[in-house]
Structures are given as structure tokens and as C-alpha cells.
Amino acid sequence: MGDKASEPAISAIIIVLEELMHIIIMSGGCGMYIFVCEDRFEDMMCCIYQAWEKALKVGHGCVRLERCGNEQPSLFDEYIHVDFNEDEYNKVVRSIKQKISNEAYACVYYACLSSEQDALDAAYRFLVIGFKAGAAITYMRTEPSVMRIKDIRRRVINEARYFREFARFNSVDGKVYVCHLEPKSDVIYEVAQHFADRMPSENWLIIDDNRSKAVIHPIDGEMYIRYLTDYEIEALSGSEAVNDEYTDMWKAFFEAIAIKQRNNEKCQRNLMPLWMRKHVTEFH
Secondary structure, X not given: OHHHHHHHHHHHHHHHHHHHHHHHHHOOOOOOEEEEXXXXXXXXXXXXHHHHHHXXXXXXXXXXXXXXXXXXXXXXXXXXXXXXXXXXXXXXXXHHHHHHXXXXXXXXXXXXXXXXXXXXXXXXXXXXXHHHHHHHHHHOOOOHHHHHHHXXXXXXXXXXXXXXXXXXXXXXXXXXXXXXXXXXXXXXXXXXHHHHHHOOOOOEEEEEOOOOEEXXXXXXXXXXEEEOOHHHHHXXXXXXXXXXXXXXXXXXXXXXXXXXXXXXXXXXXXHOOHHHOOOOHHXX
């Protein structure tokens, strides 16, 4: 009886789907073409390149860009995974800088660092207008796509600024300084640039625990990015357990300057959110 009762409902669903498919076919479309790539800047530039190639045939409104992990599967959409290609990467970067402006490139760069779900697609929509308007695009403040990408850029820059202030290094055997961060956006390279200028003659590394990557700075050398294995991440996680006299001195200083009568945890959480404190020495 249960199977027979469900037959009309199944038939109704099939009819609705057939009608929907008919409407889509008659309108000349077959859903969205969704280009998906890894959460790396170079891969995202290649994703923009291939999406643009497809858009020349089907229109920019029929393509969307997403990063792996942000997919929202749909019955009528076609997903296309994009891998890194050096030629495509160089072409996109060169075109943005030469045909629009360096400022536009900076907007796209910071958008690709963002953790916001629509950031990559927002960068693409920005470029669609940018290649028509040229350098003037960054001044078109009434254009929604421009305002969106500038908002994303501002959030990423603010997050990098926060982590420059909240970064704490632990000395391991007096030979290397290790810092752990867990930013939402991919900002450890921007944070590392700050310390490269201030600690040029030290061995140090800043680790992004969320992305299993690190910026490594050798003594008087050029810093570089390296992706870490699970074994390396596990081995480096013990660096925070290292205590030295400077750790104790810093905690003592933090306690000494506090004014108990003016304790305001709500204000403190506003200025230093809880998710940013995980690796901050004075809170442990």
C-alpha cells in the first residue's frame, strides 16, 4: 500500500522536472557553467581565464566561479574543475595590470585571499566591467561589483593588520622562531612581510594551521611559502609548548599593566575576537 501511495507523488515530481527541462532547453540554456579551483591565488587566476573563455561563447551571466569546498550542487549546472596552468596565470595577471591598472590587480588579489564564499566570483564580475571601463573602474563607487570587491579587500587588509599585532613567536632551542596563526583569510604572507622588515637576520616561520602552509624566512634570505605535510604540522604543533624566560616575562608584563577596576571583557572581545586569540601567549 505504501509503495502504491507514493507512485502519484513520484510521477508528479517527474512531470515537474520534465517541464523544467523543457523550459530551460527552449530558452537556449542548460544551466550554469560553474568553474571550480583550489584555494590558491594562482589557481584562481587560471579559473578566471577558463571561465572567461567559456563566457565568450555563452555569456558572462551563464558562468560562476567557486573554490573547492564552496560548491552548491544543482541539478542543471555543469561543474568544471580547473587546474593550474602557468601560461593562463601569466596572461590573466598581465592583462589586468596592462589593460586595467595595478590598483585593479590589488583588488582582485585581496579578493582571492578572502575566505568569503562569493569572493572569487566577485573578482570575476569586477573584471567583466574593468576590461570595459579601464582604470576608471576603481572609481566607480556606485557600481555594486566595485563596492563589493572593495568591501572584501578592506576586510582582508583589516584581518592582516589584526594578525600582525596578534602574532606571537616561540623560540625553539634559540635557533628558530615559530608562530602559529589560524586566520579566516589567506593572509600569512601579508603578515610575514611585516616581520621580514623587522627580523631580517633571524630564522623564523609563520604557520597557517587552517591551510597547512607556512611562510619560511631564513637568516638574511628571501622568505618563501611552503605547504606542509601532516607529519610536519604535528611536529611543529609542539613548538607552542616551549616555555622560556621571555614567555614568562611577557605574561607577567601583561598581568602587571592590567587595571582590574577597568576590566571590560565585552570591549576586549570586540577589539580582540576570541577566534583570533587561540595562539596568543598572554591568554594561555
